[in-house]
Amino acid sequence: MTRVFAVAIVLVLLVPLQQYGDAAPRDIHVIKHVIIIMQENRSFDHYFGTYPGADGIPVKDGKPTVCAPDPRSGQCVAPYPDHHDENGGGPHGAANAVADVDGGRMDGFVRQAEAGARGCLNPFNPACSESATPDVMGYHDGTDIPNYWAYARKFVLQDHMFEPNASWSLPAHLFMVSEWSARCPNHNPSSCVNALQAPGLPPDFRAGRPASQIRPPIYAWTDLTYLLHNNGVSWGYYIVAGTEPDCEDDAKVDCLPVRQDAKTPGIWNPLPWFDTVNADHERDNIQPIGTFLKAAKSGTLPAVSWVTPSGDVSEHPPALVSTGQTYVTMLVNAVMRSPNWADSAIFLAWDDWGGFYDHVVPTRVDQNGYGLRVPGLVISPYARPGFIDKQVLSFDAYVKFVEDDFLAGQRLAPRTDGRPDPRPDVRENMPQLGDLARDFDFAQPPRPPLILPVKPPTQLIAPAKR
Numbered sequence: 001m002t003r004v005f006a007v008a009i010v011l012v013l014l015v016p017l018q019q020y021g022d023a024a025p026r027d028i029h030v031i032k033h034v035i036i037i038m039q040e041n042r043s044f045d046h047y048f049g050t051y052p053g054a055d056g057i058p059v060k061d062g063k064p065t066v067c068a069p070d071p072r073s074g075q076c077v078a079p080y081p082d083h084h085d086e087n088g089g090g091p092h093g094a095a096n097a098v099a100d101v102d103g104g105r106m107d108g109f110v111r112q113a114e115a116g117a118r119g120c121l122n123p124f125n126p127a128c129s130e131s132a133t134p135d136v137m138g139y140h141d142g143t144d145i146p147n148y149w150a151y152a153r154k155f156v157l158q159d160h161m162f163e164p165n166a167s168w169s170l171p172a173h174l175f176m177v178s179e180w181s182a183r184c185p186n187h188n189p190s191s192c193v194n195a196l197q198a199p200g201l202p203p204d205f206r207a208g209r210p211a212s213q214i215r216p217p218i219y220a221w222t223d224l225t226y227l228l229h230n231n232g233v234s235w236g237y238y239i240v241a242g243t244e245p246d247c248e249d250d251a252k253v254d255c256l257p258v259r260q261d262a263k264t265p266g267i268w269n270p271l272p273w274f275d276t277v278n279a280d281h282e283r284d285n286i287q288p289i290g291t292f293l294k295a296a297k298s299g300t301l302p303a304v305s306w307v308t309p310s311g312d313v314s315e316h317p318p319a320l321v322s323t324g325q326t327y328v329t330m331l332v333n334a335v336m337r338s339p340n341w342a343d344s345a346i347f348l349a350w351d352d353w354g355g356f357y358d359h360v361v362p363t364r365v366d367q368n369g370y371g372l373r374v375p376g377l378v379i380s381p382y383a384r385p386g387f388i389d390k391q392v393l394s395f396d397a398y399v400k401f402v403e404d405d406f407l408a409g410q411r412l413a414p415r416t417d418g419r420p421d422p423r424p425d426v427r428e429n430m431p432q433l434g435d436l437a438r439d440f441d442f443a444q445p446p447r448p449p450l451i452l453p454v455k456p457p458t459q460l461i462a463p464a465k466r
Contacts (some may be wrong), residue, residue: 040316041354082138090355161376242310299339336449391434
């Protein structure tokens, strides 16, 4: 009887394992493919400020209890629903971040939008007119962005995801791939110095200078691809061809378009300028978006993917909200239809707040950040369904997750990564930073795909015909 009982116990214990093969996934290593989709310039309150259960716009009796002063009118502007597909936003450099936060009062948004340098070259940009009413206090809801809200309901919404740096897009993208934004006078990593607002900037190809006078920036410090390469972990950085989503002068709201593709280094394609990428002969890992879609279809995605938009699909004002949602839905659907879906984690975020209102005071970790709050979503077969993650997070958490999953917890740390640089701290180890692993239940049966229409019906108001 004892032997029969023991066999029965073993059989019972093995039943839940059969659906996974030899062993049930119990930890982070069930994830074999990490896909980071980075969109542009939206704050958390701007997209999810009315999402049920989230730390959204404070209200009492159905009315917002917060506002931002308007110097022009003398009124205080409360958040309001804005169903326009085309938005303007406001300036979003380091000085603007400080002014928007305003010592924790979170009330500088309208003032900064009105005072921002316009440099208007596109008369149809709603942020350009000096007499225009800023729309930075406007917000969208689930009737405007139904697919993003559907992902939040079915998977994970992060309501304390902060931009890693308190400034604009280029530093945000540098932190995303390297955990630092620096300026380097030469190719010695020890020469680099902290640069929150003005790291090595791309050459201005629009200035008409001779090619002999154009000098690309030097990114000599260590990036994540260096650790991935040394450990034989595959990666890809995928670019949508077109134009850059933002101005290379971050103080401007509008500018002439700058060409972007996989072979053109730029603000959203900084890896070609990293010494490590060139030394490792991995510039070919920077590829057009079509390569990502083909790899998803064939089930050959690399372990780590970054996906970067062009201006038209970026949601960076004045790009349309609807166009960005269509593009992101197409990417997510491609992964969900892929053989790789079964072991993938998609991290979706927006690179900075774009001047739009948010009421949460950023958590301070060092002289670089955090910046203002942005939307964050986790989409995976193992994501906790309908979970709102209230941990303090930033894009540093993406790097930490990749390191924990594929690199046995190795960090971009000067003392241990074999390539020391003078970065001020190891961002992945900051005590304020949460752990993305908590957004997953690796013991649950893998969840099926959620294929959504790429052009869902919305209440968005199309811009006037031009």
